[in-house]
Amino acid sequence: MAEVVLNGVSKTFGATEAVRHVSMTVPDGAFVVLLGPTGAGKTTTLRLIAGLEAPDAGTITIGGEVVNGTSPAERNVAMVFQQYSLYPHLTVRENLEFPLKSPILRTPKAEIDRRISEVAKVLRIDHKLDNKSTQLSGGEMQRVSIGRALVREPAIFLMDEPLSSLDAKLRSELRVELKRIQAQLGATVLYVTHDQIEAMTMATHVGVLDEGGLVQFGTPREIYENPVSTYVASRLGLPRINLLPVSVFPGAPADAAIIGLRPEQIEQGAGREAKVTRVEHLGDQMRVHLDLEGQAITTLADPHQNYATGDTLKIQPRDPLYFDATGQRI
Ligand SMILES: Nc1ncnc2c1ncn2[C@@H]1O[C@H](COP(=O)(O)OP(=O)(O)OP(=O)(O)O)[C@@H](O)[C@H]1O
Numbered sequence: 001m002a003e004v005v006l007n008g009v010s011k012t013f014g015a016t017e018a019v020r021h022v023s024m025t026v027p028d029g030a031f032v033v034l035l036g037p038t039g040a041g042k043t044t045t046l047r048l049i050a051g052l053e054a055p056d057a058g059t060i061t062i063g064g065e066v067v068n069g070t071s072p073a074e075r076n077v078a079m080v081f082q083q084y085s086l087y088p089h090l091t092v093r094e095n096l097e098f099p100l101k102s103p104i105l106r107t108p109k110a111e112i113d114r115r116i117s118e119v120a121k122v123l124r125i126d127h128k129l130d131n132k133s134t135q136l137s138g139g140e141m142q143r144v145s146i147g148r149a150l151v152r153e154p155a156i157f158l159m160d161e162p163l164s165s166l167d168a169k170l171r172s173e174l175r176v177e178l179k180r181i182q183a184q185l186g187a188t189v190l191y192v193t194h195d196q197i198e199a200m201t202m203a204t205h206v207g208v209l210d211e212g213g214l215v216q217f218g219t220p221r222e223i224y225e226n227p228v229s230t231y232v233a234s235r236l237g238l239p240r241i242n243l244l245p246v247s248v249f250p251g252a253p254a255d256a257a258i259i260g261l262r263p264e265q266i267e268q269g270a271g272r273e274a275k276v277t278r279v280e281h282l283g284d285q286m287r288v289h290l291d292l293e294g295q296a297i298t299t300l301a302d303p304h305q306n307y308a309t310g311d312t313l314k315i316q317p318r319d320p321l322y323f324d325a326t327g328q329r330i
Pocket of ligand 1: 013014016017018036037038039040041042043044045
């Protein structure tokens with residue numbers, strides 16, 4: 001429904017460059033996950049697109065129109081925050097109706113009722129529609145907040161860790177539902193999360209931010225397989241990529257300083273001897289923590305293997321990633 005383009009967008013708060021010259025094209029219907037540690041500029045990027053902050057430089061274009069200077073209400077954008085923001089004196093139904101009752105929209109009553117019942121069902125809050133929002137649990141309140149964005153059927157959803165306050169079961173269910181609703185509406189989504197599974201399963205594109213700058217933008221697979229730096233490589237993948245001095249294994253290119261090995265890039269049965277320091281059984285997989293010349297390495301093994309602390313295991317790299325001393329990919 002709408003492409004979002006940021007062109008050289010910057011935003012400074014006092015001495016902090018929260019967003020630094022960010023250029024990014026979010027295709028129509030894309031699901032973009034923004035990754036980066038705390039303070040990287042993820043929330044500020046969303047707030048700039050929503051119109052809650054004004055950029056100091058650059059342009060923001062939504063659906064082909066420059067929106068710098070337009071109000072949030074004019075942008076057809078819905079934002080869901082990590083912290084639910086409901087009207088406490090209203091019921092769930094009234095909270096959900098609120099965005100549709102705007103005089104500009106003039107949504108007919110039957111249409112309002114239809115959307116609310118549909119969204120409430122998806123979010124499993126249909127039995128709580130007549131409760132005051134203060135009578136809900138935290139997870140229920142967060143679902144109502146998400147519902148308030150969904151009923152509007154906006155062109156763009158901006159979501160800032162919307163599922164992080166929910167328990168694991170509900171989170172995995174809503175992950176699937178959000179993705180389904182997005183596909184159904186054809187909506188464009190920008191989504192902030194620290195959750196690896198959300199990033200890998202929901203994203204069509206991933207943007208990695210570092211101190212306000214966009215350091216890589218691509219499909220989750222590109223970011224995972226072809227990271228431009230150790231910083232980007234460390235943002236995606238669980239267990240995390242192992243970053244080791246190149247001296248640990250033979251065969252590195254001359255200018256390489258760091259070898260990057262994702263758990264599946266470690267072949268077992270030949271190569272250097274490493275000591276098993278810990279084994280974690282996770283049901284469908286087994287994580288094996290190793291020590292090689294004082295370097296901690298994490299890899300995966302067949303869950304039926306009988307590895308134990310103290311065992312030795314031969315390992316060697318398979319198609320590793322190499323980085324220079326500054327962490328840039330070679
Ligand atoms: N209103 C503000 N006033 C002053 N500084 C701000 C303001 N908003 C953000 N910042 C600063 O801008 C930088 C980026 O903040 P932002 O909230 O965008 O980061 P983030 O990546 O979303 O972090 P988190 O994961 O913790 O939410 C931080 O250094 C933050 O302290």
